Amino acid sequence: MTPNSARPAPEQAVARWERRAEVPLAVASLVFLVAYAVRVLAQDLPPAWRAACLSLALAAWAVFAVDYAVRWRLSGQGLGFAHTHLLDTVVLLLPLLRPLRVVRIYDAVRRRHARPRLALYARVMFYAGLSVLLLGFAGALAVYDLEHATPDATIRTFGDAVWWTCATLATVGYGDVAPVTPLGRLVAVGLMGCGLALLGAVTGSFSSWLLQVFAREDDGRPPGSSSPGAS
Template sequence: MTTRRERWERHTQAPLIGLSVLFAVAYAVPVLAPGAPEWVLGGAAWAEWAVWAAFALDYATRLVLAEDRWQFVRRSPLDLASVLLPLVQPLRLLRLVSTLLLAGQRVRMASQVRLTTYVAGVVMGLLVFGSLAVLEIERASPTATIRTLEDALWWSFTTMTTVGYGDLTPTTGLGRLLAVALMLSGIALLGVVTANIAAWFVSRFEAEDRIDHLNHRAIQDLTAEVRELRRQVAELQQQTEPGGQAEHVPSA
């Protein structure tokens, strides 16, 4: 039997994922078009806060509907931290981090989303939003080497894969902090992908071992049946041979 909280989570799954897409657009607009009209930039900022507020309201509602509220808080500390993070200091980067974490949590909870799809989505999200974030942070610095979206995408890719050619590097403290986060995320995702591939190979080997074991057992059973049949045939032959101990029924 599903609880009220589970029903709420199921009904709000798709709307919140749709709002996370709206947040992605609202975050990208000021970065890609900083010279846009003021009403466009203001609308994007309001959209970011509105999406974050929707996720915060969702967390509060799930907390109220939870049967054991303290247990709910203990099991989802990252959700609570993501809700409170933008209130500490209203930076766009903090709103980005918190909304990505909250949206990722809801996507991960969807039963139709497989691990491979989830990991691929996380990789693409980190690549795109990491590029937008470092571009917004770095291009205002006079010593910046990352000034275009192409440079930012290249830097994010080499950073997440821990290659780090060094041709493009962040020069600000916040940019370097972002680089550390991307490197750690890349290492973690690489570990997840490697573990997933290893688990797939192990499952295949175990399946083949089970098939071999079943085949071996079937061969043993079949051999035993053949031996039993041969024994029975030998007994029948012995009984029907002349001089054997076959029992003759007298004729009428």
Template sequence: METEPESRLARWESRTELPLFLISLAFTAGYAVRVLVPDSEETMREAGLAITFAAWGCFAGDYLVRLELSGRRPLRFARTHMLDTLVLILPLLRPLRMVQVYNAVQKRRDQPRLGLYARVIAYASLSAVLLGFSGALTVYDHEHEAPGASIVTFGDSIWWVCATLTTVGYGDVVPVTPMGRTVAAGLMFGGMALLGAVTGSFSSWLLQVFTREDEKTPGK
């Protein structure tokens, strides 16, 4: 049975997951404006920076509220809510919380709209798109002016992210900065996990379909 702090925390999370996910999209959009808009468009760049800081402020406020509602000490809360802590430090990883977003929305409905396999594939695909775009922005931001860089346009960065997430790794463009390589390592592990989730779910669905068809075939 849930304690009172856990119950209050669960209610808060249920109410705020979707709004915070939308704010995370605004954060990504603001960061994109900051990175991609030319230096000559100073007003737009400053607006993007303002949106980014405002969104991060919302994340920080939400984290503090969760900490207070949990009734736990900060270090213990950070250990038991590693994903929340990671997202606060690196807001571009907010798409990783999409499972919680889906659960929060689904609690308001009687039955899931999508089957289990469809949910896994949809979550993994959307996560890959959002994380890939965030990774492309981060890598382009740190790479395009670095000495000896091969990722000099945002198009190069998108191409590199596609090759990395799908674990193809052509090697025609590679990051040379410490931050770029750190992002690359994260995308490699994330790509393997997401690709495995999609292929595994799709294979299980196919086996389930073929099994049903075999059961319907006369004489079997």
């Protein structure tokens, strides 16, 4: 019996659907990000163009909703699907996380085409870096959209929003600019949590890689030799 024939039928159905939905989800992620960016940054757009950007963003959300509903149906798990696919559930509910689907799609495409894969530590650092870029850009857009028109806001320009986002994701928090609206602060809490998680993933992978390199160097020394500088 092959491994594929041993898999349950619902799992096979979900896997087939995910392969078919890779490209539409990647396109929807990019469409959502571009439409949202244009709507936020191009403040002098005619009302018809702003409505078109909003429609594109809603259409992208509809693609995510259809994908989530189909996989829920095919899985046969009922309400348990939301718990076993927590990240997908959060991405569906929180618009700012939808661009992160690009990272997952990129990895799936690489596997499908049997491209040479990076080492585990390099992959973690690369995907974490890509996630930071996508999440940071989306977060800066959201904070700028929520804050720039507020009378007592300190984030007045998109440049201010980018600076604040970088400081927040890096867990530095200079405090020179900060969101003042409730929704802006809610976005800040999310970015803080994501920043801590991504920073921990990168530093942990880098530390593990260093330990692996040092262990290989120790294994390659002749028996009885000591490291340089050892007494």
